[in-house]
Amino acid sequence: MSMSFHVATRVAGLGPPASMELAQRVRQLRASGVPLIDMSTGDPDFATPPHIIEAAERALREGQTHYGPARGEPDLLEAIAERYAERGVGGIDPGRQVVVTPGGKQAVFETLLAILNPGDEVLIVSPCWLSYADMVRLCGGRPVYVSGDRDRGFRVTEEALEQHVEPRTRAVIVNSPCNPTATVWQRGDLDVIRRVALRHRLIVVSDETYDEIVFDGRRAVSMGAFTDLRDRLFLVNSFSKTYAMTGWRIGYVVGPPDLMDAVLRVQQNTATCTAVHVQRAALAALRGSQEPTRRMVDEYQYRRDLLRTRLADVQRLGCLPIEGTFYALLDVSAVAADSVSASRLFLEQAHVALTPGSAYGPGAEMLLRLSFAVGRQSLKEGLERIVSIAEG
Ligand code: PLP
Secondary structure, three states: OOOOOOOOHHHHOOOOOOOHHHHHHHHHHHHOOOOOEEOOOOOOOOOOOHHHHHHHHHHHHOOOOOOOOOOOOHHHHHHHHHHHHHOOOOOOOHHHHEEEEOOHHHHHHHHHHHHOOOOOEEEEEEOOOOHHHHHHHHOOOEEEEEEOEHHHOOEOOHHHHHHHOOOOEEEEEEEOOOOOOOOOOOHHHHHHHHHHHHHHOOEEEEEOOOOOOEOOOOOOOOHHHOHHHOOOEEEEEEOOOOOOOHHHOOEEEEOOHHHHHHHHHHHHOOOOOOOHHHHHHHHHHHHOOOHHHHHHHHHHHHHHHHHHHHHOOOOOOEEOOOOEOOEEEEEOOOOOOOHHHHHHHHHHHHOEEOEEHHHHOOOOOOEEEEEOOOOHHHHHHHHHHHHHHHHO
């Protein structure tokens, strides 16, 4: 008789990601030869720009195949501080306030590990990226969703945040431009977070992963614009979306020097460092031409317009405003009972994969997330299939 070994409680307590069932079915359908259009992932369809690839190749040939400093390569740390200075967030000390991590996801996780004690609560503005809540749980904390106001692009009000602050509240996570809501918060919207954080001594984790992908001439405001938050603010960012580098696994976090020492200790004892040749590639991304990024953003905006035009007079599908990122939220309340059955309907009958909104926390139960980081042709074809089901 065999007895299985137990799984750690902190992992056993995690639910399966709400998008897992979808991913599994996508694989099955693909394997059986179904011409599927997958609009469920946040992975740009663009190739990484050639000068970035060349920088990594060069680094490998030059023998940069060893461990590097845990914090990151000094010139990359400097380039990151300069990037933020160009965005109006000056005065970042690259040697003490920046850590380069193997991905933005890892940056969020290392930050949470560095600041949370068991039982600490973290406010998460919802709907939100699906990893935050489970990462808080993995760190022994308790995620507390605060629903944004749908009529205002899911921006959160001060009252809503205040209602959820408890003695154990330690931090708040905000993400703008936001996955999945596609809204870009202005300074006044972010100021709501600032006021509550100052009033209750909360740490702020601002995930700015999509800060370059904004439309109609907008500019994303960094939470770092508020200098009075500097003793409690973490800025998380990534190369994944801006430079089409999802598979390279590189991101970073900027924060107050004393707290960043704790993040560094987490990294030293887990990842050791981010792969050095990948850091050379990231440096080339920051220091090289930004033209490839501009072209990608222009293309995303073109697709956003295409999508809105195509869906404009489809009565049974609402499309929420898209100010940035490469996601659209579709209101499917006229098509199915909830987002999970709507996702199943489109997958089984139209062979289009869209993520059920229920994966993104409270507020998105009747919505599906569509990623238009797929080629133009796939987008057009996918939209035709979606419309034919909605109108059928
Ligand atoms: N933050 C948000 C809001 C995201 O959507 C993602 C990826 O989908 C990330 C962070 C992390 O990206 P990566 O780990 O690839 O840097």
